Amino acid sequence: MSRSAAPGFAVALTVLVIGVLIAFTVGRYPIALSDLFSVILGKLSGRPPDVPPIVENVIWQVRGPRVIAAALVGAALAVAGTAFQGLFRNPLVSPDILGASSGAALGAVLGIFFSLGVLAIQSLAFVGGLLAVAAVYLIGSAVRSRDPVLVLVLTGVVIGALLGAGVGLVKYLADPYNQLPAMTFWLLGSLAATTLSDLLPLFGPVAAGTLVLIALRWRMNVMSLPDEEARALGVPTGPLRVVIVAAATLVTSASVATAGIIGWVGLVVPHMARSLVGPDFARLIPAAALLGGGFLLVIDTVARTGAAIEIPLGILTAVVGTPFFIWLLTSVSRTWS
Amino acid sequence: MLNRRTLLGSLGAVLLLPGRARAATVVDSAGRSISVPARVERVFPAGPPAAILLYTLAPDLLIGWPRPNREEECEYMLPDICARPEVGRITGRGNTANLEVVLAFKPDLILDVGAIAPTFVSLASRVQEQTGIPYALLDGRFDAIVPTYRTLGALAHRSAAVESLAQYAEDTMTTIKGRIAGIPAEQRPKVYYARGPRGLETGLAGSINVEIIEFMGVRNVASQRPGGLALVSIEQVLLWNPDVIITIDRDFAAGVRHDPLWNAVNAVRDGRVHLSPKVPFGWVDFPPSVNRLIGLWWLAKIIYPELFPEDLRALTRDFYTRFYHRTPTDVQIEHVLAGRD
Numbered sequence A: 001m002s003r004s005a006a007p008g009f010a011v012a013l014t015v016l017v018i019g020v021l022i023a024f025t026v027g028r029y030p031i032a033l034s035d036l037f038s039v040i041l042g043k044l045s046g047r048p049p050d051v052p053p054i055v056e057n058v059i060w061q062v063r064g065p066r067v068i069a070a071a072l073v074g075a076a077l078a079v080a081g082t083a084f085q086g087l088f089r090n091p092l093v094s095p096d097i098l099g100a101s102s103g104a105a106l107g108a109v110l111g112i113f114f115s116l117g118v119l120a121i122q123s124l125a126f127v128g129g130l131l132a133v134a135a136v137y138l139i140g141s142a143v144r145s146r147d148p149v150l151v152l153v154l155t156g157v158v159i160g161a162l163l164g165a166g167v168g169l170v171k172y173l174a175d176p177y178n179q180l181p182a183m184t185f186w187l188l189g190s191l192a193a194t195t196l197s198d199l200l201p202l203f204g205p206v207a208a209g210t211l212v213l214i215a216l217r218w219r220m221n222v223m224s225l226p227d228e229e230a231r232a233l234g235v236p237t238g239p240l241r242v243v244i245v246a247a248a249t250l251v252t253s254a255s256v257a258t259a260g261i262i263g264w265v266g267l268v269v270p271h272m273a274r275s276l277v278g279p280d281f282a283r284l285i286p287a288a289a290l291l292g293g294g295f296l297l298v299i300d301t302v303a304r305t306g307a308a309i310e311i312p313l314g315i316l317t318a319v320v321g322t323p324f325f326i327w328l329l330t331s332v333s334r335t336w337s
Numbered sequence B: 001m002l003n004r005r006t007l008l009g010s011l012g013a014v015l016l017l018p019g020r021a022r023a024a025t026v027v028d029s030a031g032r033s034i035s036v037p038a039r040v041e042r043v044f045p046a047g048p049p050a051a052i053l054l055y056t057l058a059p060d061l062l063i064g065w066p067r068p069n070r071e072e073e074c075e076y077m078l079p080d081i082c083a084r085p086e087v088g089r090i091t092g093r094g095n096t097a098n099l100e101v102v103l104a105f106k107p108d109l110i111l112d113v114g115a116i117a118p119t120f121v122s123l124a125s126r127v128q129e130q131t132g133i134p135y136a137l138l139d140g141r142f143d144a145i146v147p148t149y150r151t152l153g154a155l156a157h158r159s160a161a162v163e164s165l166a167q168y169a170e171d172t173m174t175t176i177k178g179r180i181a182g183i184p185a186e187q188r189p190k191v192y193y194a195r196g197p198r199g200l201e202t203g204l205a206g207s208i209n210v211e212i213i214e215f216m217g218v219r220n221v222a223s224q225r226p227g228g229l230a231l232v233s234i235e236q237v238l239l240w241n242p243d244v245i246i247t248i249d250r251d252f253a254a255g256v257r258h259d260p261l262w263n264a265v266n267a268v269r270d271g272r273v274h275l276s277p278k279v280p281f282g283w284v285d286f287p288p289s290v291n292r293l294i295g296l297w298w299l300a301k302i303i304y305p306e307l308f309p310e311d312l313r314a315l316t317r318d319f320y321t322r323f324y325h326r327t328p329t330d331v332q333i334e335h336v337l338a339g340r341d
Helices: A003-025 A033-045 A053-087 A100-113 A118-142 A148-173 A179-188 A196-215 A217-223 A227-232 A237-259 A265-277 A281-305 A313-336 B004-016 B048-057 B099-104 B118-131 B142-155 B159-180 B208-215 B234-240 B250-258 B292-303 B312-324 B330-337
Strands: B022-027 B033-037 B043-045 B109-114 B135-139 B190-194 B201-203 B229-231 B244-247 B273-275
Touching (some): A003 A033, A003 A053, A003 A265, A003 A281, A053 A196, A053 A217, A053 A265, A100 A148, A100 A179, A100 A237, A118 A148, A118 A196, A118 A237, A148 A179, A179 A313, A179 B201, A196 A217, A196 A237, A217 A237, A217 A281, A265 A281, A281 A313, B033 B109, B043 B048, B048 B142, B048 B159, B048 B312, B109 B142, B190 B208, B190 B234, B201 B208, B244 B250, B244 B292, B292 B312, B312 B330
Parallel strands (some): B043 B109, B244 B273
Antiparallel strands (some): B022 B033, B201 B229
């Protein structure tokens, strides 16, 4: 790691650590700091802590899984956003550009429509995201063009709109008393129902996809160049693009399947990370992961403590993300061209 | 003696409004004057609450259902009426019926039961203007069941028949209100209404979903703020620590007993998690119509068991016979009470 990036990483790591600390200490169920420490110490030393069992339950079964899930989902969306922004050489791209979120949304609302269980709904969302991106990729590569990247983005937009219409159709046909509210909640994004058993199906794909992207970090730097230049440097842009899209999609679909649709994180956080550690993907991806995890943790803490009822994550991220995006638009010409 | 002008005038009226002699004017819940034809033989329900309300009073008038009934549901209703076709909905955003289709059914009256908000009042007037068919909007709130029934009786020319249903509703509500009136506030249990497979969707104060729970004079734990349905975190439920949980979700009701987290909640520890019956129509919140009347007895027995010694099986048989026009068998009653689909 070069010296210039160290302060940036320090900032990102601090954000994550502060995020975890705040997230663990505050919540709707009042837990004193001393109780929290004695529970954690008890876990480390193996001695049963001197607190009511419900306090332990809240920490290990409710708040713990949710904190980890928030950090993982935030990191996943930020990493996927970073990869896509680099791949498409466009600062306004977010992880759902190739239809992953729309596909996952259609999968989830179909699951709710057919009254399936939580696990089946999440699996359908995950598969829906993967299938949507696969379809976009196949159609995009079937179109012969001088600018394959542009074709891919346009195909993603079009397929995303079609899937959006599918979501609309399912909502239209859904039972307005039972299914429609469930669909609305899912589409707004939330971690309220996270349990321990959700963590493994989330962690597996996110870790796998992120590791692939980290392994490809040098080639991703080259991919940020125009296609001809990258190929002139001996990088096989076609196959590499498939791998990067697959890894980023895996990461995105897993997080959307767990948390529902959460916009803005994958758009905004890569820019924050870039301003901290620069454009080199070797640093950018880990920094984005740390920062994204911390960012969504803070957002989710507000979502679960702000009111007696949950505030949807998608709404909070939009409130934070919109001003940032506008600022980005005013400065984009300066930084990217 | 007819002069030429009245003759032409009545001829015009006949041409414009074939077969629709205006007989009476009824004021609906929104204060709109509805001219009801002398003969009402076909009524178009604007949504599920209207269809159920009309079915309980005058099943023969019902043109069809907003969505087709399932076979399991038809076992509790008049089979030929239950099998009537799907006609869609024409209110609010869930607008799935085409107005031409509505007209093709040749209804004498369109019946809508639900919220009396400016949105729905203006929609009602627009549809009435467009189709030329009287469109009555009745108050769908649970408290308004009795006046709503009487207005429907006047609209459908069934004022005599409606009395027994209205009387049943009034007696039920008065009896239950009367018995729980003396209970001091601190002895009323805290109730949490759980929806969704994880039980984390709930109804806020004043939402249509918790109307009959609030009618019971209990403390709905989620009632600090008004609204509709909302998502809450399990931490919040643990903090509320409700004494009774009412749910409509079978998966949640089955799983909650073995969930170590939920076991910290009083209601779960004391075995006071209750799954609402739901055939042919839900007993607690959906569709928000008269089907909730029997839910009132069910809730009363759950929340204040010592005050309500009545046999729920007998009450169920009586209610289903009066309102759904078909006496259920003992096996069917068990099936209903178990909360099965």
